[in-house]
Amino acid sequence: MTNFPYPGKPVRGSKTGKPTMALFDLLGRRWAMGVLWQLCQGGACTFRELQSRCESISPAVLNSRIKDLRQGLLVEHTSDGYQPTELGQQLAALLLPFSEFAQVWATHLNEQNQATQKDADNECD
């Protein structure tokens, strides 16, 4: 149908479609992880609410990502609106540690940038 990265078919990173690579292909699309994250953090919601949670996603891309995620059985559309499937929640659970890591990561980046800044300052002596 579309260009969904089906395991078993050639995907980015694997001509034989290794599931891991297929998953990376799917999640490596812009906003994919963010959309799943928002749905799992904030609970089921409407298209527009989801768009709002993402702060700056365009409807075209959101729609595209929703299609991907639905086709990937990670998100479904119910009377309550869009929500993660059981499978989607499992995946989102794996994303949780990323949040914690991101804090540490941000600290390192800050330190490094401050160091760089000091170096730059010193160069001006």
Add this chain to the structure above:
Amino acid sequence: MTNFPYPGKPVRGSKTGKPTMALFDLLGRRWAMGVLWQLCQGGACTFRELQSRCESISPAVLNSRIKDLRQGLLVEHTSDGYQPTELGQQLAALLLPFSEFAQVWATHLNEQNQATQKDADNECD
């Protein structure tokens, strides 16, 4: 410098640059997770070896992703070639469960497709 998603600056998913969203922005770029994965699975290697491991990445994109990952302190270039940093290994560790999940995911997708196929077959009765 480039358009690296620095935590604290506007990134996809967060105008205030929440670290989690900044990380998603970085990892949500094509090949980002795949490159990190390959480096952590196969160990340090040269640019061309890495390109080979990725099976179908173009040098331009690989170079771009390497820049991102280096700027993100996740990958470094040593005399042994490119290799993940300590921080990069921590992140890659979080990626490991994805591989297991991907197997389950692939199974579900297959089942669903077979069901769909059967439905389609039945429609032909």
Add this chain to the structure above:
DNA sequence: TTGGATTGCTATGTTTTTGATAGCAGAGGG
């Protein structure tokens, strides 16, 4: 010293994907 072979890219032109914005059609509710 010179002719490969390897490495880390850059250059170029094309195709996809995203992004920004406008707006439409259908389902309620009043």
Add this chain to the structure above:
DNA sequence: CCCTCTGCTATCAAAAACATAGCAATCCAA
């Protein structure tokens, strides 16, 4: 009927990714 909310699609511009060719800087043996 009018208004709002919802889930999108249409359109066009910009950015990213892709495919391919090839270059400059090692390195290394002859």
